[in-house]
Amino acid sequence: MNDTQWLVESTALVKRYGRVEALRGVDLRLGAGQIVGLVGPNGSGKSTFLKVVAGLLHPDGGSVKVRGRSPGLETKRWVAFQPEIDHLYRWMTVQQAMELQASVVGDWDARRAAELLEFLNLHQQRRTPVRNLSRGMRARLKLAMTLSRNAPIVLLDEPLSGIDPPSRGRIIRALIGQFRTDEQVVVLATHEVAETESTFDRVVFLERGTVKIDEDAQELRERYGKSIQAIMEEVYA
Numbered sequence: 001m002n003d004t005q006w007l008v009e010s011t012a013l014v015k016r017y018g019r020v021e022a023l024r025g026v027d028l029r030l031g032a033g034q035i036v037g038l039v040g041p042n043g044s045g046k047s048t049f050l051k052v053v054a055g056l057l058h059p060d061g062g063s064v065k066v067r068g069r070s071p072g073l074e075t076k077r078w079v080a081f082q083p084e085i086d087h088l089y090r091w092m093t094v095q096q097a098m099e100l101q102a103s104v105v106g107d108w109d110a111r112r113a114a115e116l117l118e119f120l121n122l123h124q125q126r127r128t129p130v131r132n133l134s135r136g137m138r139a140r141l142k143l144a145m146t147l148s149r150n151a152p153i154v155l156l157d158e159p160l161s162g163i164d165p166p167s168r169g170r171i172i173r174a175l176i177g178q179f180r181t182d183e184q185v186v187v188l189a190t191h192e193v194a195e196t197e198s199t200f201d202r203v204v205f206l207e208r209g210t211v212k213i214d215e216d217a218q219e220l221r222e223r224y225g226k227s228i229q230a231i232m233e234e235v236y237a
């Protein structure tokens, strides 16, 4: 594979916040056709990695390439990034938030957006202002806004945060349903490993800014003879 065939390639990637070294030489290559579970304890660098790939933070060392280019304006159109923070305008209705997103991204899929609103039980809330939505409903809206894009690189930072456990299965099915194996990579940064690991093709485990595990999800389960959740709890607690 040459450089441009990787959707994301980081080499010895370093990111610091003042004296805190959040990423300490991360080497990762992500190609199309995978859901990658990005896991690790609090502060291990998951969000920082996603933000660097999304072009929101600049590396302090090493490099990151998105389809062979340094992250910037050009690469942002290839990356659908759902941050953990709530970035929605409170005064907008659900419909207006979707329309705003549709107008600023170049790869909006209106049909999928309508399907996702229905699937995520938001279709009856179209005229509801964001400020009147519960935290879980806002999380669903963020997910709909992200997954309605046809971006080759989808980065989801704790997408299930705030969503009630019984609904998470539906959300995960939405994620798989929208996933196009031949074109996209989905990176799912999460602490909800038990609920999401069935979607993982590959697991990247970060610890203190370095990659401790980067392995096929099924091979990892077989190697330890337990679920990824159990591996996280027992081996890396």
Ligand SMILES: Nc1ncnc2c1ncn2[C@@H]1O[C@H](COP(=O)(O)OP(=O)(O)OP(=O)(O)O)[C@@H](O)[C@H]1O
Residues within 6 Å of the ligand: 017, 020, 021, 022, 040, 041, 042, 043, 044, 045, 046, 047, 048, 049
């Ligand atoms: N804006 C910031 N300013 C200073 N330090 C930061 C900032 N953002 C993150 N850090 C630090 O960088 C390190 C990595 O943080 P990061 O948020 O990337 O980890 P994470 O794995 O996503 O954590 P969590 O699971 O808690 O969301 C931590 O030590 C954190 O305190």
